[in-house]
Amino acid sequence: MSKSEILIIDDEPQIRKLLEITLESNDYRVWQAATAKEGILLAASHPPELILLDLGLPDKSGHEVLKEIRSWYNKSVIILSVQNSEADIVLALDNGATDYLTKPFRSAELLARIRSAIRRNSTINFDNKITCGDLEIDIPARTVLKNKEILKLTATEFKLLVLFVKNEGRVLTHQFILKEIWGIGSQTETQYLRVFVGTLRKKIETDPNIPQHIITQSGIGYRFV
Amino acid sequence: MSKSEILIIDDEPQIRKLLEITLESNDYRVWQAATAKEGILLAASHPPELILLDLGLPDKSGHEVLKEIRSWYNKSVIILSVQNSEADIVLALDNGATDYLTKPFRSAELLARIRSAIRRNSTINFDNKITCGDLEIDIPARTVLKNKEILKLTATEFKLLVLFVKNEGRVLTHQFILKEIWGIGSQTETQYLRVFVGTLRKKIETDPNIPQHIITQSGIGYRFV
DNA sequence: ATTGAAGTATAAAGATTTTATAAAACTATT
DNA sequence: AATAGTTTTATAAAATCTTTATACTTCAAT
Incomplete structure (x- = not known):
């Protein structure tokens, strides 16, 4: 080397x-x-x-x-x-x-x-197409495929998913996610995040009750795998 | 040498x-x-x-x-x-x-x-990734691997483990640990510590009955090796 | 050897915090 | 005004933390 x-x-x-x-x-x-x-x-x-x-x-x-x-x-x-x-x-x-x-x-x-x-x-991945198990994300095209089926995500859901995917494996704190998606000033609005993680799970998880992608770390934040 | x-x-x-x-x-x-x-x-x-x-x-x-x-x-x-x-x-x-x-x-x-x-x-460590035998701790990513398997620790368990790892080999007194994790004011609550050392051992030790990582120093505190 | 004291480990009940979810209220766009 | 999306609110469920109870271990004194 x-x-x-x-x-x-x-x-x-x-x-x-x-x-x-x-x-x-x-x-x-x-x-x-x-x-x-x-x-x-x-x-x-x-x-x-x-x-x-x-x-x-x-x-x-x-x-x-x-x-x-x-x-x-x-x-x-x-x-x-x-x-x-x-x-x-x-x-x-x-x-x-x-x-x-x-x-x-x-x-x-x-x-x-x-x-x-x-x-x-x-580990920084600036590729525009990211594959994560059954998910395929194309950032410039703003499309997400799950098992080759196109998913319809809102702007915020998409931003959130991209943030997760770019930090795969890491635990992201609520604060950090809120800062990245909603900007500084909204770092205490943990409830926004809960709602959007909920809707995102409904779309990307095979069984939203047993999430395989977005893992909760109680008291800290979430981890994407 | x-x-x-x-x-x-x-x-x-x-x-x-x-x-x-x-x-x-x-x-x-x-x-x-x-x-x-x-x-x-x-x-x-x-x-x-x-x-x-x-x-x-x-x-x-x-x-x-x-x-x-x-x-x-x-x-x-x-x-x-x-x-x-x-x-x-x-x-x-x-x-x-x-x-x-x-x-x-x-x-x-x-x-x-x-x-x-x-x-x-x-080995005083400024690095963010710390390896300790079969344990691998990534502080910014907030992840702990034992034999390459990811462990799910609660916020307090993680804080405690990081404190131990950062002071590997040192004997940490009950007082000191309590101050660091629970803050001054809880320095007499040795029982908290016992409970959390117990749960942490269950997760990180191969045999929690014969701890290899968190060693008890009776009457004094604990030592991480 | 037996006992008692001090310290330690563990389970489990209770309290608190955090999370998930639905749904209502609001906002902007067409 | 209808629609889609976001922000709030409310509440049930889950997870975690604290506290209590009890048993175990160690070791010195009888």
Whole structure:
């Protein structure tokens, strides 16, 4: 297996050097950029497995870089930020960052988070057609087939199903699902979710009384299998 | 590989000598201190892989030494104490001790505890996926696999398991666990803990009557291995 | 060896929380 | 106004947590 490639976008040479040494001695192939412009170019010309992005760049804010990159790059991006910049971190996570590290960081932690982020890459499925047992979901066409029969789902039901399918196997908390489907501000309306899980089960489960796809985790949320 | 260094802080010369002989013949490099002051200085100037700390020191209580050391030292500290001093042991464990031994101790047990404590140093885990023998725990996905089979845990059982796993090898006192899971205010409800350890054992242990993972430390708490 | 005390394990009853479901009320679209 | 879809409300059922009761285990003192 070839080495995983990591792109570092950070303007501080010492940090880049430190990261380079740590990563190369752990068998990663490292690319470096000192400016936002350079970083975006490198990421585009040579998409790496993972990007380490400093938020404090000289020519353009890290947030802008993240947004730009995210329009075509869908692997992991870990944010590097100084301490006490929680607002920055929250913004970055909302813009699609995978994880974050605050400087100074211990190399054990850095490496663990990188491993975890890269592991996640391989499970992100951006295919437009997803098959899950007897279900077949075509996201752009907005159609769902169960045993080759077309199902009629409402907009919300479809969004919910796509969210479940994209996170197959994971337990999604009520909060998370509500945030994703209804937006922040509706995170306490657990009852919406119950109603829609109910209608979705009626359509996708062979026996809605014994759900095989949408599993309840009482007190936490749901898991799709 | 160089020898692991162990610092002994104990005022009794016979005990120090006994420990020295046992440890050096098992390929450890031994440092010694007879007083609290000396011990703290040595630990600071030359941080060892492990500290063996006697609670009954002449100049300062072992508890104070532990607190002081813990502000900068994050490797394992094993407490040496006389028998029937459970209150002392509980206090020390809550102050961050890793494990304890009551004098007189058998050298086989001493060595086993030391090996386990040193192993712990290197496996402090920032990773999100943790493997523990036949158990696989994915914290963000909130899933637990036993021999690749998914286990269904309730919210409280999962919290408890995560706490145990994150402190693998450490002795956790009842008080500490109750505080972490049920919050301060429930620290006297040891019975809750007994019930939940029982249900958790039923799910994660191959034979709940002979627990291999959650070990009872009578009068003190539990240890996860 | 027997007893008693302290600590532990387990089952099960009771209380509480969470979930599922139906249905009513509301909203937007045609 | 009819329709489809969403948001609320109400309530029964299920799951989980708390509490109680009881039995077991360990170990020191008689």
